[in-house]
Amino acid sequence: MVQAISLWVGIMAGHGKAKRGIPPKSDFNSWYPSIVEIAELVDKRYPIKGMDVWMPYGLMSMRLIDQLARREMERTGHSEFSFPLLVPEDLLDKENRLVSRLKAAREAGVDPSEMRAEEEPTGFKKEVYWVTHGGENKLDVPMFLRPTSETPMYTMFSLWVRSHADLPLKTFQIVNTFRYETKQTRSFIRVREIHFFEAHTVHSDQQGADDQIEEDAEMVRRILHDLCLPAIVSKRPVWDTFPGAWYTKAADVVMPNGRTLQVATYHHYRDQWAEAFDLSYEDTDGGSKMCHQTTFGMSERLLGAVVGMHGDDNGLILPPSIAPHQVILMPIAPHSDAKVTPTVEDISARLSSAGIRTKIDDRDVRPGVKHYDWEIRGAPIRIEIGPRDISSGKCIVSLRTGGKSDEPLDGIVETVTRLLDSVSDTLRIRAEELNDSLVRPLPVDPTSGLAQSENAYSDGTVYELAFDGNDSDAEALEKLTGLTLLGECDEELTNEVPCAITGRLTSKRYHIARMY
C-alpha cells in the first residue's frame, strides 16, 4: 500500500486540480468541499451527485474509523452480520402499521409513552431508491435499497429469537445504505450512498434496553475521544424521534461554521418494533413476552466531522487514531550518504513493529514538496533524516499541529509515541476551544424576553438555553429563532435559571442551532 499511495500524490497533482489553492478555512463553506478532494479523500466527479468515489487515502481513514467501531462492538459482545441490500416492499407493511398505530395512539392521547412517532407511513417510501425491474422483467414486488436495516433484520430476528436463552441478541453490520437525497449533497455529510454503521439489539425487558442505551453512550464517548471531537449529546424532541422509537438520543458535533452535524444516534424502541415484527420469546415461566430493542447508528459523517473540525489553512489534520500514516519518514540527500537509506529503513521497522503506521516518502522531489503534500493530507508527524542528523544521532521531527524539534534517534519509538499523544491532546484542546467559542447562551433580555426577529440570532452560533416548556413552546422557539432544537442535553445546567420561554426555574439545558 505504501508504494501505491505515493502514486496518487502524483496522479492527483497531475490532473489539474488547484492543489496549491486551498481556500482559507475562515471561508469554511468553500474550504470543506475543496479539501476533501485536494487531500485525496474522495473524487466527486462521478456522474451521480452525492455518490463520490472513495480514493485510497480516504478509504484507509474510513476503514480505521470502522476499526474503532469494531473494537467497541467486540468489547461489548456484539456479533457482526451482513444483511442483504434489497428489501421487498411488502416487508414495509409491518413498519407502516407500526408507525400508523403510534400516530393514532398519539392523536388519541392514550399513552404518553407512545406519543413519539411523527412521520407519515408513506414518508419513508419517499426517501428510498426503488428497484422495479430485473433485466427486462418488471418485478412482482418492487424492492428498495436499504436506507437502514430495521425491516430486513427484524424479519430475521423473529426467526432467531425463541426463548430467553437467545437473549440478549447483540448484532451489528457495516454496510452502505442509500437515501434518495433531494437537498444539496456534501461529501461525508449529506450523500446518497452512505458508509454506515448500525447495531441492533434485542433484550428480554426494558431494563436490558435501558442498559444498552448506556452502553451505546459509552461507545460514542470512546470513539469521539479517539477522534478528538467534542460533542453535544441530546435527547431529540418528539418530532425528531426515529419512527417507531420510544426516544432517540444523538451526538452532534459543532462544525466551524456553527452548524451542528449529527454524527451518532441511538434509539430505545421499548417493545414497539417487536410488536410489529412479532418478536417475542418464551420466558422461564413458559409465558410469551415481547422483546425490547435498541439501535445505534454512525456513519461516514464521523470523517466529515474530523475533516471539518481539525483541518486548517494548510490542509487536513488527522487525529493519530485514524491517520493512514501516523509518521512520514523523509530521507534527506540519500544519494550523498549511503547511511541515510538504511537508517531510515531501520527507524521505519522499529516504529512499525511498535504498531505505529509509518511510511517512507522516498519520492525524488524536494523536501519542501514532501512537507507540503503531507501537510495537505494531515499526517500527524513528519521526520527528516539526513547525513548531518545521522552523524549527530538525531532527526528533525515536525508536528502537523505545529512545532519542530531535534530528537535523538535512540528511543525514537518512545519519542514518537509521546508526540502522537501530544498531537491528539492538542487537537482535543483546540476542538474544545472552537466548540466553546461557537456555543453561547441564548440572549434573553430580563424585561423584553427573547428578541422577536430571526435576524437577532447569528447563523454561525449554537445557542444554549434553559428550557422546560412543552412541545408547542418548543415549536414557538424554533419559529421565532429560525433555528432547530437539538433537544434536552445530557448535561444539566449547574444552577436553576428561568426557562427562556416560560420563565419557570429549571436546570434543563437545551441547544438550538442550524443543523446540517
Place this chain on the structure above:
Amino acid sequence: MVQAISLWVGIMAGHGKAKRGIPPKSDFNSWYPSIVEIAELVDKRYPIKGMDVWMPYGLMSMRLIDQLARREMERTGHSEFSFPLLVPEDLLDKENRLVSRLKAAREAGVDPSEMRAEEEPTGFKKEVYWVTHGGENKLDVPMFLRPTSETPMYTMFSLWVRSHADLPLKTFQIVNTFRYETKQTRSFIRVREIHFFEAHTVHSDQQGADDQIEEDAEMVRRILHDLCLPAIVSKRPVWDTFPGAWYTKAADVVMPNGRTLQVATYHHYRDQWAEAFDLSYEDTDGGSKMCHQTTFGMSERLLGAVVGMHGDDNGLILPPSIAPHQVILMPIAPHSDAKVTPTVEDISARLSSAGIRTKIDDRDVRPGVKHYDWEIRGAPIRIEIGPRDISSGKCIVSLRTGGKSDEPLDGIVETVTRLLDSVSDTLRIRAEELNDSLVRPLPVDPTSGLAQSENAYSDGTVYELAFDGNDSDAEALEKLTGLTLLGECDEELTNEVPCAITGRLTSKRYHIARMY
C-alpha cells in the same frame, strides 16, 4: 467476538434446524445446501431468493479470504478504492458501442485479434437490477446496480490518466455486486448479491498488460494454495470470453459432484475498452497513445469451493488460512480443579500472541457436544485440557482431518503451528486425490472415435482431451457430449496425441465438463 459467537451455536441449535441430520456427503447435492446453514455460514430464509444473510461465522471466514486477496494486492502494488454502486444507464452507451464494434469486426473478419466479443449489446441489460425511481419520482436516467465495475471505473480512469507518469494504474475494490439471476440459486455459488473482488489495471502498452496477466495468475495460484484448492486454469473459448476482452483466462475448481466451479477470471483487454472510454495518455515523445487494460475477478465462490471440496459427513473442514478459530480450547472439569481455567487461559494467550486464532469454548455443556459443534464448523484443531492433563503436563489434541494425540504443554505454540501446517497439507493431498479421481481422459475409440450419444458421458466427470480444432469443431464437441468446454488448459499434455475431433497430433490440453 469470542463470547458472542458461542451465542450463535446456541441460537441455531434452538431454531429447529436438523443440526444433527447432515446428509451424507456422497449425496453432494443435498449435503452442500444443508451444511452452509447447519455450520452457520448463512441463513437462507431471507425473503429474496439468492440473497442470503451472512451469519457471523460465515462472514469471518469470508473476511479472511478478503485478507488473502488484500495481501496479494499489497504485495503487487494495487491501491484499494471504493466506487459507487449505481451506474447511470447512459454510461452503458460506450460499452455497447464497443461490443457492437467488435462484433461487426468479427463478422467482417477484418482482424482476428478483435474477433472475440460475442454478446449482444443488449445482453448485459438483461442481467442487471434497474433502479427507476427515487422516492415517488421517476428518474430521468435509470440506473442499474453494478454487476461488475468496468463502466464506473473507466469513466473515472479517463479523468485520472493523463501522461505516462500516471501509469501503470493498479486498482482494486472489494464490494457487493448484483445479478438478476434467473437460474436456481445456490449459496456462494450462484447468488444475486455477490461478495466480489475486482482488480482493474491500466498500462502504457500491451507488454504491461501481458505482465499483469502473469501477475494475476500468480496471485490466483497463491490464494488457491492457501485455500488448499487444486484448479484447472484455462483460456476460455471465444464465445465464453468477457465482452470487450481480447481473451479471458479462468481457474475452475472441480467440485465433488464433478461439476466445475469458476472461482477466478482475468481478462486481457488490450486497448479495446480504452478506445471505448477514451483512455489515452501522453507519451514521453508528446504523442497520444491508447492504454492497455486488464481486470481480475474473484468472489464468494472461493468460500463455496472450500466448503464443497474439504467438508465431510461430519461437517465443514476449514483450511487454517481462513478458519475463524484455528484452535478451540476446551477446559475439562474446570470446577473440580482450580488450575484448569488459568492453564487454558495461559495457553490461549500464548497461542494468540503467536498470531494463532484461538477460542476458548467454556460453555457449560458436555465435551461431546463441543466436539460435535466444532466438527460441524470445521475448526482445524481442538485441544482438551483437564486436571489429569495438567498434572502430566500434557493436553489432548484432535485434528479435524483425523487423529488425536497427547502433546506436551511445553512448546505448545510450535506443536500447534506444525499441526496447522499438517492439516493444510492433508487437505491439499485429499483435494488433489479427489480432483484426480474426477478428471479422466475423454474416451476415444481408436476406430469409431467419440461415442455419439450424450449418455456415454458421465455427468459427474471432467473429461480431459487433446484438441486442436477450430470454433466449429469445439461447438460440435459440446453438442455431442452435452458438456461445456473450459478452454485450453495452461498445462500442456506431456506428449503429442491425436486431437479428439480432427485426429491431428497435438499437445494442447482441453477439458469439458458440466459447469456450475
